[in-house]
Amino acid sequence: MVQTMDNTMGFPILSVLIFLPLAGAALILLMNRANDKAIRVVSLSVSIATFIVSLSLFTGFDKTTHLMQFVERYEWIPSLNMSYYLGLDGISVLFVLLSTLVTILCVLISWESIRTKTKEFFISLLVMEGAMIGVFCSLDFMLFYIFWEAMLIPMYLLIGVWGGPNRVYAAVKFFLYTLVGSVLMLVGIIVLYFYAGRTFDILELMTKAYPYKMQLMLFWAFFAAFAVKVPMFPVHTWLPDAHTEAPTAGSVILAAVLIKMGAYGFLRFSMPLLPDASRAMTPVMLTLSVIAIIYGGIICLAQTDLKRLIAYSSVSHMGFVTLGIFALNTQGVEGGILQMLNHGVVTGALFLSVGVIYDRTHTRVIADYGGVASVMPIYASLFMVFTFASVGLPATNGFIGEFLILLGGFKANQWAGVLAASGIIIGAGYMLWLYQRVFFMETSPKVAGLQDMNMRELLTLLPMVVLVFWIGIYPNVFLSFMHPSVQHLLERVNGGSAPAVAANIATQILR
Amino acid sequence: MPIAMPNLAPVMPEIVMTCLAILLLMADLVIRQKDTLGLISIISAGIVLYLVLGSSGETFAGMFISDGYSMFFKLIFLANLILTVLISSRYLQIMRINFGEYYALMMFATLGMMLMASAADIIVLYLGLELMALSTYVLAGFIRYDMRSNEAAIKYLLLGAFASAILLYGTSMIYGLTGTTNLKGIAAYIMNNNIAGNPVLMLSMVFFAVAFSFKIAAVPFHMWAPDAYEGAPTPITAFMSVGPKAAGFAVLGRIFLTAFASVRADWSMVLIPIAVLTMAIGNIVALSQTNIKRMLAYSSIAHAGYMLLGIISGTPAGLSSVLNYMLIYALMNVGAFAVVIMLRSEGFAGENISDYEGLSKTHPTAAALMLIFMFSLTGIPPMAGFMGKFYLFMSAINAGYTSLVVVAVLFSAISAYFYLRIVMLMYMKEPRESVQLNTSPGLGLALAMTAVAVILIGVLPGKVLALAQMAVASF
Numbered sequence: 012m013v014q015t016m017d018n019t020m021g022f023p024i025l026s027v028l029i030f031l032p033l034a035g036a037a038l039i040l041l042m043n044r045a046n047d048k049a050i051r052v053v054s055l056s057v058s059i060a061t062f063i064v065s066l067s068l069f070t071g072f073d074k075t076t077h078l079m080q081f082v083e084r085y086e087w088i089p090s091l092n093m094s095y096y097l098g099l100d101g102i103s104v105l106f107v108l109l110s111t112l113v114t115i116l117c118v119l120i121s122w123e124s125i126r127t128k129t130k131e132f133f134i135s136l137l138v139m140e141g142a143m144i145g146v147f148c149s150l151d152f153m154l155f156y157i158f159w160e161a162m163l164i165p166m167y168l169l170i171g172v173w174g175g176p177n178r179v180y181a182a183v184k185f186f187l188y189t190l191v192g193s194v195l196m197l198v199g200i201i202v203l204y205f206y207a208g209r210t211f212d213i214l215e216l217m218t219k220a221y222p223y224k225m226q227l228m229l230f231w232a233f234f235a236a237f238a239v240k241v242p243m244f245p246v247h248t249w250l251p252d253a254h255t256e257a258p259t260a261g262s263v264i265l266a267a268v269l270i271k272m273g274a275y276g277f278l279r280f281s282m283p284l285l286p287d288a289s290r291a292m293t294p295v296m297l298t299l300s301v302i303a304i305i306y307g308g309i310i311c312l313a314q315t316d317l318k319r320l321i322a323y324s325s326v327s328h329m330g331f332v333t334l335g336i337f338a339l340n341t342q343g344v345e346g347g348i349l350q351m352l353n354h355g356v357v358t359g360a361l362f363l364s365v366g367v368i369y370d371r372t373h374t375r376v377i378a379d380y381g382g383v384a385s386v387m388p389i390y391a392s393l394f395m396v397f398t399f400a401s402v403g404l405p406a407t408n409g410f411i412g413e414f415l416i417l418l419g420g421f422k423a424n425q426w427a428g429v430l431a432a433s434g435i436i437i438g439a440g441y442m443l444w445l446y447q448r449v450f451f452m453e454t455s456p457k458v459a460g461l462q463d464m465n466m467r468e469l470l471t472l473l474p475m476v477v478l479v480f481w482i483g484i485y486p487n488v489f490l491s492f493m494h495p496s497v498q499h500l501l502e503r504v505n506g507g508s509a510p511a512v513a514a515n516i517a518t519q520i521l522r
Numbered sequence: 523m524p525i526a527m528p529n530l531a532p533v534m535p536e537i538v539m540t541c542l543a544i545l546l547l548m549a550d551l552v553i554r555q556k557d558t559l560g561l562i563s564i565i566s567a568g569i570v571l572y573l574v575l576g577s578s579g580e581t582f583a584g585m586f587i588s589d590g591y592s593m594f595f596k597l598i599f600l601a602n603l604i605l606t607v608l609i610s611s612r613y614l615q616i617m618r619i620n621f622g623e624y625y626a627l628m629m630f631a632t633l634g635m636m637l638m639a640s641a642a643d644i645i646v647l648y649l650g651l652e653l654m655a656l657s658t659y660v661l662a663g664f665i666r667y668d669m670r671s672n673e674a675a676i677k678y679l680l681l682g683a684f685a686s687a688i689l690l691y692g693t694s695m696i697y698g699l700t701g702t703t704n705l706k707g708i709a710a711y712i713m714n715n716n717i718a719g720n721p722v723l724m725l726s727m728v729f730f731a732v733a734f735s736f737k738i739a740a741v742p743f744h745m746w747a748p749d750a751y752e753g754a755p756t757p758i759t760a761f762m763s764v765g766p767k768a769a770g771f772a773v774l775g776r777i778f779l780t781a782f783a784s785v786r787a788d789w790s791m792v793l794i795p796i797a798v799l800t801m802a803i804g805n806i807v808a809l810s811q812t813n814i815k816r817m818l819a820y821s822s823i824a825h826a827g828y829m830l831l832g833i834i835s836g837t838p839a840g841l842s843s844v845l846n847y848m849l850i851y852a853l854m855n856v857g858a859f860a861v862v863i864m865l866r867s868e869g870f871a872g873e874n875i876s877d878y879e880g881l882s883k884t885h886p887t888a889a890a891l892m893l894i895f896m897f898s899l900t901g902i903p904p905m906a907g908f909m910g911k912f913y914l915f916m917s918a919i920n921a922g923y924t925s926l927v928v929v930a931v932l933f934s935a936i937s938a939y940f941y942l943r944i945v946m947l948m949y950m951k952e953p954r955e956s957v958q959l960n961t962s963p964g965l966g967l968a969l970a971m972t973a974v975a976v977i978l979i980g981v982l983p984g985k986v987l988a989l990a991q992m993a994v995a996s997f
Binding site for chain 1: 882883886897902903904908912913915916919920924927928931932934935938939942945946949950982983984987988991
């Protein structure tokens with residue numbers, strides 16, 4: 012059975028995407044550390060170049076098939092049957108684009124705020140980009156695992172070296188949580204390898220059937236890795252610390268890309284490899300998702316720290332994502348994937364925005380703010396766009412994603428749908444209240460006389476504004492990438508009997 | 523009856539090594555510049571390495587065997603010797619212990635290890651073991667004026683002698699039972715006479731396990747290691763943490779998978795608790811160390827625990843994964859010790875973990891190298907340490923020890939905490955006092971070689987892995 016398509020690009024585009032940032036990092040390694048400016052320029056150029064290359068994925072992607080595209084395969088460790096095997100399908104392609112875009116914004120937002128160890132910072136950032144792209148492109152399970160783990164090193168440094176006052180604690184906690192989860196997955200990967208007849212090839216692994224008991228064990232082994240990353244309740248506690256203490260660029264990468272990998276892991280590995288266990292565990296996963304949505308939302312109401320509030324809102328939003336994914340129907344899964352993208356855009360943008368004002372005031376305490384709208388009107392209006400998107404107002408991207416998820420969730424389990432919907436109300440509560448406390452009310456002395464955003468900051472946020480409305484008004488551009496792949500995935504999970512429900516009802520209506 | 527001349531070709535590397543070591547000892551009398559002796563010992567090791575690659579076969583009536591397995595271990599021993607000499611010279615000057623015997627003793631110790639790896643008979647094994655051990659005792663106490671170094675030597679000597687006695691006791695039992703000390707002979711006797719459950723056999727097996735647990739510093743026979751590692755001159759700590767451990771694994775693999783191969787179920791019952799305890803104690807106690815040499819001592823205990831998994835697997839794949847891991851471990855561990863040595867200067871020990879605070883600010887290159895070694899010891903890709911662990915765990919899972927591997931990966935996640943603490947201090951704290959680095963061309967070369975090797979093997983492990991698999995093919 013053919014599961015891949017030849018690379019039609021004429022050059023190994025995925026390898027270029029992975030190694031261009033790494034080459035940039037190597038170049039910076041050789042540069043004089045005193046020359047901060049040149050280091051910044053190099054990292055910006057490299058990240059822009061990578062983004063431009065990645066754009067050809069957007070235009071060159073064949074949306075009519077679920078087959079893996081842009082495939083590259085080379086022998087790597089023949090004696091273990093490990094290969095350097097890359098490819099993209101409709102589930103992963105958009106995340107590569109998100110990663111390359113977000114990296115540029117991270118470089119821009121760090122332009123002035125990173126003053127110490129600039130060289131190491133940009134090396135870490137670019138290595139991070141290469142590893143992130145690698146995670147989404149890998150079709151060899153071990154290759155995936157290596158990129159997945161390798162990400163820990165730059166991320167640990169990003170949080171721990173350039174973060175806030177409690178950064179060391181946050182960095183170590185992040186590292187240990189993720190590592191414990193990952194090593195259990197490693198054991199699972201090896202077990203799978205031997206059972207399937209010594210192969211790490213994901214597509215080949217998917218063609219095999221595994222006994223139910225084994226599927227269950229593996230499901231929980233993978234769960235350990237992916238749930239920590241998402242993060243799902245109750246293993247979410249590293250996230251508020253890590254997001255809060257990380258420097259702006261670190262928070263943005265964490266929020267926009269890194270935590271998506273957990274949900275991506277469920278989609279790419281847990282569900283197609285372990286369909287029976289995934290179906291059987293749906294009630295557990297739905298319950299945990301609903302708890303995350305409501306619990307995360309309620310905690311947001313009690314936060315006094317700007318970044319911490321947005322961090323906890325991620326727990327709630329990612330709860331929507333896992334709810335959609337484990338609804339195991341077209342709307343849910345497509346909504347989940349779209350919401351991953353949306354959350355990346357919106358929460359990434361919110362962290363970028365917080366970074367903008369933090370660079371001026373150096374405080375994250377909500378009570379220190381007030382009346383920002385009157386001193387920084389442009390900033391206030393952009394922040395409002397992101398607030399609305401986060402709340403899920405129609406015409407913004409948040410609406411489409413949450414709507415699809417609720418639709419799917421309701422079909423899977425009515426109670427889950429109802430409870431999740433209440434999470435949206437809580438979400439509106441804490442976001443609007445946050446906006447009110449920061450931007451309206453009396454002008455706090457700490458914000459009086461602040462400069463509005465400069466051109467660099469505006470440029471950093473504008474792409475996100477465009478995406479908010481683009482996805483919000485014409486989502487089909489993005490949804491069309493995933494239809495065949497999601498359909499294929501659901502056939503696998505639901506044992507080939509997936510009722511091809513008037514699949515795109517929601518999108519049809521929205522169109 | 524005329525005595526036939528035995529075939530000396532298989533044992534030629536050892537013969538040459540002996541001659542060169544004695545020559546070096548004599549050259550010490552005329553050569554004033556002791557660094558020259560270091561250079562000579564490196565060249566000697568190079569010559570022997572060349573001979574090792576060409577030798578193969580059995581000799582001395584099957585008491586000595588040179589095969590792929592021994593060849594791979596000898597490669598590790600000689601690489602360890604070369605790297606240790608490279609990182610020694612500056613340290614010896616600072617500590618004012620720059621004597622020629624240092625190099626000769628290291629060569630003798632390496633010779634002992636080589637004999638152990640090639641031993642096909644318990645007598646030869648014992649000979650090699652004692653040669654290695656006696657040389658290492660002296661090296662551990664080489665800083666004569668330092669109480670801690672004396673303590674290290676005495677502790678190592680007493681417990682080492684104890685282990686040797688246990689080994690001899692086990693040997694005498696097995697000889698009484700089977701009438702031979704030849705490993706293949708023992709295996710054949712056990713098979714032919716079907717004495718698998720024999721209590722004397724079991725007891726001697728336990729004694730062997732205990733004796734080698736001392737050598738590889740496995741819990742609960744690890745007590746000597748932290749003190750000996752802390753007190754010994756730092757290059758010797760690096761040497762000890764790799765060489766004798768590798769030699770211990772070489773004979774452990776040889777004895778348990780040759781002589782006792784047919785009673786694997788019994789000895790794995792002994793080794794499994796030892797392995798679990800070793801990983802647990804090594805990793806957990808390392809968490810609370812404040813001296814980096816002690817921390818690395820406990821870390822080396824923990825690594826022995828991981829490697830025991832390969833032996834327990836009892837398959838060729840398991841054994842080759844031990845070989846592979848040992849080589850990787852040697853590289854990353856010597857590399858880490860090389861950084862520790864750099865911090866040592868006149869009147870400043872540089873052994874406290876807090877001395878690493880802010881190193882990335884004052885000495886970014888040294889900090890970056892240490893970062894590579896620490897992540898490799900943790901087992902994070904793309905460093906070689908990950909590939910080593912991965913292959914080790916893989917072979918253990920294939921042999922059916924999945925739950926044991928789950929234990930191992932969890933302890934390995936715990937280990938991240940203390941390795942990361944070094945990285946954290948270097949990168950996330952401000953320097954408290956200015957640490958002066960002492961480098962030498964040799965040290966720089968050793969660091970460059972180990973760091974490049976750690977990354978290269980981490981990214982492209984295929985060649986080394988194939989070599990390790992080939993090495994056990996003849997087994």
